[in-house]
Amino acid sequence: xxxxxxxxxxxxxxxxxxxxxxxxxxxxxxxxxxxxxxxxxxxxxxxxxxxxxxxxxxxxxxxxxxxxxxxxxxxxxxxxxxxxxxxxxxxxxxxxxxxxxxxxxxxxxxxxxxxxxxxxxxxxxxxxxxxxxxxxxxxxxxxxxxxxxxxxxxxxxxxxxxxxxxxxxxxxxxxxxxxxxxxxxxxxxxxxxxxxxxxxxxxxxxxxxxxxxxxxxxxxxxxxxxxxxxxxxxxxxxxxxxxxxxxxxxxxxxxxxxxxxxxxxxxxxxxxxxxxxxxxxxxxxxxxxxxxxxxxxxxxxxxxxxxxxxxxxxxxxxxxxxxxxxxxxxxxxxxxxxxxxxxxxxxxxxxx
Amino acid sequence: xxxxxxxxxxxxxxxxxxxxxxxxxxxxxxxxxxxxxxxxxxxxxxxxxxxxxxxxxxxxxxxxxxxxxxxxxxxxxxxxxxxxxxxxxxxxxxxxxxxxxxxxxxxxxxxxxxxxxxxxxxxxxxxxxxxxxxxxxxxxxxxxxxxxxxxxxxxxxxxxxxxxxxxxxxxxxxxxxxxxxxxxxxxxxxxxxxxxxxxxxxxxxxxxxxxxxxxxxxxxxxxxxxxxxxxxxxxxxxxxxxxxxxxxxx
Numbered sequence: 001x002x003x004x005x006x007x008x009x010x011x012x013x014x015x016x017x018x019x020x021x022x023x024x025x026x027x028x029x030x031x032x033x034x035x036x037x038x039x040x041x042x043x044x045x046x047x048x049x050x051x052x053x054x055x056x057x058x059x060x061x062x063x064x065x066x067x068x069x070x071x072x073x074x075x076x077x078x079x080x081x082x083x084x085x086x087x088x089x090x091x092x093x094x095x096x097x098x099x100x101x102x103x104x105x106x107x108x109x110x111x112x113x114x115x116x117x118x119x120x121x122x123x124x125x126x127x128x129x130x131x132x133x134x135x136x137x138x139x140x141x142x143x144x145x146x147x148x149x150x151x152x153x154x155x156x157x158x159x160x161x162x163x164x165x166x167x168x169x170x171x172x173x174x175x176x177x178x179x180x181x182x183x184x185x186x187x188x189x190x191x192x193x194x195x196x197x198x199x200x201x202x203x204x205x206x207x208x209x210x211x212x213x214x215x216x217x218x219x220x221x222x223x224x225x226x227x228x229x230x231x232x233x234x235x236x237x238x239x240x241x242x243x244x245x246x247x248x249x250x251x252x253x254x255x256x257x258x259x260x261x262x263x264x265x266x267x268x269x270x271x272x273x274x275x276x277x278x279x280x281x282x283x284x285x286x287x288x289x290x291x292x293x294x295x296x297x298x299x300x301x302x303x304x305x306x307x308x309x310x311x312x313x314x315x316x317x318x319x320x321x322x323x324x325x326x327x328x329x330x331x332x333x334x335x336x337x338x339x340x341x342x343x344x345x346x347x348x349x350x351x352x
Numbered sequence: 353x354x355x356x357x358x359x360x361x362x363x364x365x366x367x368x369x370x371x372x373x374x375x376x377x378x379x380x381x382x383x384x385x386x387x388x389x390x391x392x393x394x395x396x397x398x399x400x401x402x403x404x405x406x407x408x409x410x411x412x413x414x415x416x417x418x419x420x421x422x423x424x425x426x427x428x429x430x431x432x433x434x435x436x437x438x439x440x441x442x443x444x445x446x447x448x449x450x451x452x453x454x455x456x457x458x459x460x461x462x463x464x465x466x467x468x469x470x471x472x473x474x475x476x477x478x479x480x481x482x483x484x485x486x487x488x489x490x491x492x493x494x495x496x497x498x499x500x501x502x503x504x505x506x507x508x509x510x511x512x513x514x515x516x517x518x519x520x521x522x523x524x525x526x527x528x529x530x531x532x533x534x535x536x537x538x539x540x541x542x543x544x545x546x547x548x549x550x551x552x553x554x555x556x557x558x559x560x561x562x563x564x565x566x567x568x569x570x571x572x573x574x575x576x577x578x579x580x581x582x583x584x585x586x587x588x589x590x591x592x593x594x595x596x597x598x599x600x601x602x
């Protein structure tokens with residue numbers, strides 16, 4: 001071992017640093033250790049109004065009573081394990097209360113699942129992701145000026161749709177769509193910046209934690225969503241043709257770009273109504289997850305569409321059950337169930 | 353009977369004001385097979401789009417039934433005259449991640465001409481053609497599970513089910529093995545013999561020489577900005593010219 005004098009300077013400095021660290025620790029920790037004393041000296045009751053002072057007094061009295069009870073409790077009776085009964089849920093009552101939301105979500109599930117199948121097959125998932133962000137810009141304008149959210153959302157979505165259709169024709173769609181996504185996220189919040197309640201409403205629209213649909217919205221959304229879903233189902237051979245043999249379609253006198261625009265329009269309608277009624281998370285869950293869970297097993301499009309629509313309703317039912325049983329947010333519950341089924345489906349499909 | 357269906361006179365075809373391919377004279381008659389041969393980017397597809405009316409000529413004329421002097425004004429005028437143009441896509445271009453049966457794939461061409469794309473009773477015509485080609489058993493099979501040769505025959509059945517006057521085939525033998533190629537060419541010869549006019553786009557000279565009566569050989573321009581030039585040659589001449597060219601290349 002080296003003699004003490006030959007040790008490296010850095011090692012010799014350790015005790016010095018240790019002392020300094022101890023001083024620093026004391027200086028920093030002292031105020032924290034003495035904080036209760038200061039806090040006691042500056043009690044809120046010295047500064048607050050009489051009403052608050054009364055509430056604080058009641059709380060202190062309550063605390064004192066509770067402490068006395070706890071002290072006397074072991075003498076009074078031995079502690080017993082109390083069985084906590086889960087609150088009884090009246091499902092019929094719950095379904096009745098949420099009937100408009102459930103019906104709208106069901107309609108969104110059916111139409112979204114059918115459209116989502118073609119969105120995935122046509123590899124247009126990014127477009128579907130961008131549309132709700134664009135819709136949110138319109139909704140933010142509505143919130144900012146105290147208007148209903150649907151009309152401005154519709155106008156903004158239509159403008160975006162036209163722009164996207166042209167950009168697709170010019171071959172610029174691949175970079176326009178991601179830009180829409182980011183722009184929608186930014187602009188929607190900039191429009192309502194510093195408007196406290198509106199910011200919260202917009203966040204709710206994006207996250208979809210509190211899902212509530214009023215009868216007026218449901219009356220518009222449900223029939224339109226179902227008609228759009230039915231139109232998409234009826235035209236399945238058209239979507240197949242346009243994807244597989246656009247030249248054959250042109251030779252038969254069809255205009256592929258017009259049909260593409262029609263598909264985008266149907267998609268935009270579903271995204272618009274779904275986002276406005278149920279939030280972004282619910283729309284995207286219904287659009288992608290049932291279709292993605294069905295596709296590994298699909299042999300033909302009609303059966304895939306049927307299974308996808310059915311699965312979306314199953315996701316909704318299980319999500320609604322879990323949401324109420326576990327006190328989870330509904331959209332996220334539906335999305336979680338959907339993803340679990342999707343993962344299982346993908347896994348099981350590997351053993352086909 | 354050598355009944356001319358389409359004639360192109362002094363035609364120039366292109367996009368956005370840029371001429372891609374120029375042809376002095378090109379004819380297609382009933383029961384004839386015209387090969388479209390040339391290197392990649394020479395304008396084969398542009399020429400076919402021009403001949404079929406999908407692309408209006410920048411100069412010259414495209415005549416439908418030239419004996420009657422009908423000037424074509426796009427696909428619509430072909431249809432008005434009762435001429436049906438079928439199209440056989442490359443089986444390699446089919447997106448196999450779409451779930452569809454053999455019948456769905458074969459029904460593509462027929463569905464293009466129906467309202468909302470519904471096949472309805474016309475599915476029977478498609479099935480009948482599949483039966484004629486000996487592939488009826490593939491109707492219910494998953495299209496993605498079929499071999500390349502089977503896929504091409506299924507698509508051919510669909511293209512022929514519409515009873516086309518002119519059939520366009522885009523690289524029909526691409527990616528097929530020797531046996532499947534030969535089977536397909538035999539089928540094509542059979543239907544040409546029955547009076548179907550065909551235009552086959554291919555860069556496989558051997559295949560074209562087996563079925564085509566004449567071949568439109570596209571020569572890319574030596575200077576950029578100029579259109580490819582079309583030379584009409586016989587299959588024998590094409591073989592000889594390719595041989596000469598390969599000898600020159602060493």
